[in-house]
Amino acid sequence: MKRWNGWGDGSIHLHVPQSAARYLASVIGEGRMLHDAAWQEVVARVPPSSFDQLKYPLLETDAAARLLHARGQSLPDWIALRSGDLAAFPDAVAFARTDDDVRATLQFAHHARVAVIPYGGGTSVVGHINPEAHLPTITLDVSRLNQLYDLDATSQLATFGAGVTGPDLETKLRVRGYTLGHFPQSWEYSTLGGWIAARSSGQQAYYYGRIENLFAGGRVETPLGELEMPCLPASAAGPDVRQIILGSEGRAGVITRATVRIRPLPECDAFYAGVLRDWETGVQLVRQLAQARVNVSMLRLSDADETHANLMLAGHANALGIAQRALGVMGYGAEKCILIFGVTGARRECARVRRQVDDALRDFGGLPVPFLIGDLWRKSRFRNPYLRNPLWEMGYALDTLETAVPWSQVRETSNVIKAALRFGLQDIGERVLVFAHLSHVYADGASIYVTYAFRRAPTPHETLARWEKLKRAASHIIVAQRGTISHQHGVGVDHAPYLIGEKGALGVLAIQESLRALDPYGMMNPRKMV
Template sequence: MLPSALSDAVGAENVFAGDEDRLRHASGCGYADLARMRMGSLDAAPDAVLMPADAGALRRVLEICKAEGIAVVPFGGGTSVVGGVEPLRGAHSRLISLDLAALREVTVDRRSLTARLGAGLRGPEAEAALGRQGLTLGHFPQSFEYATIGGFAATRSAGQASSGYGRFDALVASIRLLAPAGDLRTLETPHTAAGPALRELVVGSEGVLGVIPDVTVRVRPAPAVRRYEAWMAESFEVGAEIVRALAQGPGLPTIVRVSDEEETQGSLALSGPRGSAGRLFDGYLGLRKRRGGALLIVGFEGDEESVARSRALSVRALRSGGGAYLGQAAGRSWEHGRYQGPYLRDALIGMGAMVETLETSHTWSRLGELHDAVAAAIHASLERQGTPGLVFCHLSHAYADGASLYFTFISRARRGAELEQWAAVKGAACEAIVATGATITHHHAVGRDHAPYMKAEVGETGLELLRAVKERLDPSGIMNPRKLLG
């Protein structure tokens, strides 16, 4: 039984204890979440969902939960694919889901090109509000349609246009945290040398330290021109070298990604009857008497002059690397389907498939090794279980010193043993990532699934330091138990 004080804090109309509301806040959107839902085997659900109308109500809820020992799971769009919003109670017998959907502030400082955005704003809502003033945040992850500003900050999200606009952590000018033990807000200044950046403790904290009610972000004028186009490289290795040249040169596009040979073939197969991109791809392979190739997508956004300048520099690097131009039609096709991956995944799961994604990043010197090791580990694990499958990968989020790799694996699900099958494959992939010295996550976050690998990521001393910060801000351990720090 939850105390009546919680209802008083947010208003009875903002407390939801029905089965449907609790079910909607009982999991995220990862394969394991969806498998549990389909099997009817959810481990737990929140006792109630609370939706505070403002930061004052949110503060009152945290004070009550701290006094009563009630676990709190912050909830934005519910798009976590790493167990980030699972209602894990830890040492607590009661748990609430704290839905931040009502926190919808939009305050724009046009002169400074910043905007304070409420944590509950979904991606399209934030873009629409900024767009009415001729601005953009430029943050477009695959979860864009449902994920929220607070979730972007809490998970260190990276959008598909990060090469041009930056990852979300780079867009954060100031941030606020409401923790059980007190509040924290960083100054709205472009830079500070006043000690370690407290902002970095909050960004990526995944709800384990407190709740982010709003974020002040850096925005830009909305682009007048958007141009997306496709190119083909002889192989994934060659395509990666082209992207490295772009990232280390003066003309990195706003969007750049290269699919390995398997993903290239899979993407063309899933696109249906051979369209212009498919015919150009076939022609490219025929001219070079090759059986494979790697598809590159590059995008340019800005005014006409900046787009023309950036494209000219990029084309030079693309052609120097042997890239073949496939045209804008294929680029527009990618743009049209850029958020469709989760919908296709759900359809495949409904047909009896296991479909999961994972991502990492490494330096250019070890990126090829990482790609091969993870793909081999996934294939081997699938074959050991008698369910050989497909492993796709693409490179995105390019930097001067390296890039991220995003893997998708698909196989027949083992009926009745779906979670065991998934855990074995995911574990094999994670072990391969750690063995190469790569990060356990580039932008999906840690959540529950990756928490066992945090020691390998930050070391024993680093983990102790983070736990000490949590002890100071959340002494009762009520905030999002068993996530990030285990």
């Protein structure tokens, strides 16, 4: 069962090896083990619902359902859930099974003058699904809208209920010999509607495309009625309405079904690795590969800090020592960086692409690693977020942030973001562990994905203050560098103050007015994004 106050399946417990604990203590200090509120304690704190007296068949007002839909997965959400100090809960949760249920809930909410928050998997990391205090709210959970309605094999299009999760969607396609190929790290729990509404990017988006390339059309239930977006291979008929829905973060209505572009299952889907002497060389290599349009499915370059931290956190200190010494003899010292790359498609093409990347690695003085690392990455691709659970319990808070910039700025932007985070808590004598990787590369630039960890403070309030300080510093730098405030996580509440820096006042107005056209009552997920 899904954890209520952390990440993932509650039966999966990752263990942090002793050597990793020692590493963290040496870099940012001993963690503080603090008490977390228990489930019963927090359920008991859920206030009565203002809807308790209302008899409406789709609404559930019990405390457990309202608590389970109150927060997502951002660090402020974690702090609230673990401390039991949640500022607001939805007044009711509606579980829609059909498009009619969605329509009826919106009509009810409109008459009752209540806000509606569409809820997919609740994996948002930017406060997308959090109710506002003092604003009566229904959270509309669409996870039961998970049917495969149609698979048009001739056109390679599949139509799903928008609440289908990653594993469910892939299982339904795989039995028919197809895949969508959209694998965000939250794949286990996030949903098709959530991917569209938050403009998600999967790990192999280089090959399969981001969700905006995969989303062909669909249906949205808005407060004004149904919006149907036909599936056309291309169109010059004015602006594309799908672009208003992509990234709409629940503010335009509820996506009830979506048609996606699918592909036959590939013959081969494998991951390999290489070691580079330093970050500079690695960045040059991945840029060259992206600009040569090399047919990989993924290029993921860790900086030296991430390479080191990942090795340390994985444990195996002895084996690691031997590997480090062997690499050292070959000239790969403390600045070395790991590149993970994927190849997907026909077996022969995969072999050809792999040779191409291996050759490029050698040309840049790197070392192809044909076994182990790529395979380990594949096995842990959805497991790494589980590490947040034991780290929290050991007294460490861990968060990530991301941006994308043109190649000409990649080095500077990543350096200044990392420096702002690394020294962001210096005034209170706290150290921050920071590392980064390029997670998605394009011909014109790359996304920079930064992970940072710091010690939890004695109180949740102080831990939140530490996070706010770091997040603010990094966000201001991203805006100053003219990077996007989010490459893949969306805007929600955490990034909302910075949107104007990216879009400009007129751009924000255009977004607001497009949303208002579909929701003139302002009842859909108010105060998120804009």
